[in-house]
Amino acid sequence: MSSNDLEICKRFAAERAVLDREFKGNVVVGIGSGSTVVYVTKCIAETITRMNKEAEKDGRKPDLNVTCIPSSFQAKELILRNNLNLGSLESFPLVDWTIDGADEIDSQNNIIKGGGGCHTQEKILASCSKELYIVGDYTKYSPKLGTNWKKGIPIEVIPVSYVAVKRKIECRLGGEVLLRMAVMKAGPVITDNSNFIVDWRFPEGIDNWKDIETTLKMIPGVVEVGLFIKMAIKIYIGNEKDVKIYDFSPSNE
Known part of the structure; x- marks a missing residue:
């Protein structure tokens, strides 16, 4: 499948996740990070615009107020670029729902995140959210972690500690720990x-x-x-034809 086809899969998943959400009154929304979230923010902006126009057409005053909380610098830029209301966890410590991407997802609702380096803020945002929804294309879903994602578990560390952390992980758990190096610097x-x-x-x-x-x-x-263990309520996986939804809400356990 071409890269353009994968983008279509991402868009399918993002749009389905957004359109399944309830937009009514005052809503606080968490915006994750990654390539699929680009489509999430665009769909949120389009949904708000459509609902406001429908209200005006019906002679009603638009009463929808959506505040978006970013999980990263990228997410903040996406919120501003789509003319959405920017908020923060300092002002809105309880988030109605968050939509985020993933690097790999297994069948047991275990998720690897952090390929883009934002997993600390993403996990803080997810922990403040009543509901977490994950979106991705079909390459992100695996029967077990490590099947497709070969870059390992991202771990954010205090700079002075990275050698000690590396040694302790390798001694206690095996495998190999690599310091992530920048590409353009x-x-x-x-x-x-x-x-x-x-x-x-x-x-x-x-x-x-x-x-x-x-x-x-x-x-x-x-x-x-960068491990999100059983945190997602639903996972939306886009393929070339439709979207597969994995429901991990309490009523389905």
Whole structure:
């Protein structure tokens, strides 16, 4: 499948996730990061415009007020570019719902995020949201983590600690830990929080991801781990024809 076809799959998933949401009154929306979220913000803006025009056509005063909370610098730029209302967690610590992308998703609702280096803020935003929805194209869905995503688990670390963190992870859990290096500049990638990212290329056979997440987060110097364990309510996977929805809401467990 061509890159253009993959973009269509991303758009299908993003639009379905947005159109399934309720827009009424005052709504606080979390905006994730990544390539699929570009379509999410565009669809949110189009939905607001359409609903306001419908209200005016019916002689009603538009009463929809949507505030968008960004998870990264990229998300903030997308919100502003689409003329959406920009908010913050300081002003809106409780978010109605968030839509975000992913690097890999398995059948048990375990998700790898952080390929773009934003997973700390993404996880904070997700934790403040009543509901988290994940969108992606069909290449993001795997029977188990590590099937398609070969770059490892992103881990944000305090810069002074990265060598110690690397050593502890490799000794305790195996695999290989690599400091993520920048592409267009010399030196490591710097997150929005001014930290480093290391990528843990984990060994095969791991299935206890909740225990793994806890072990990693207990290492001094680790800020956040790019594992989102059973946090999503629904996952929208776009393919060339339609969207597959995986429902993990409590009523379906």
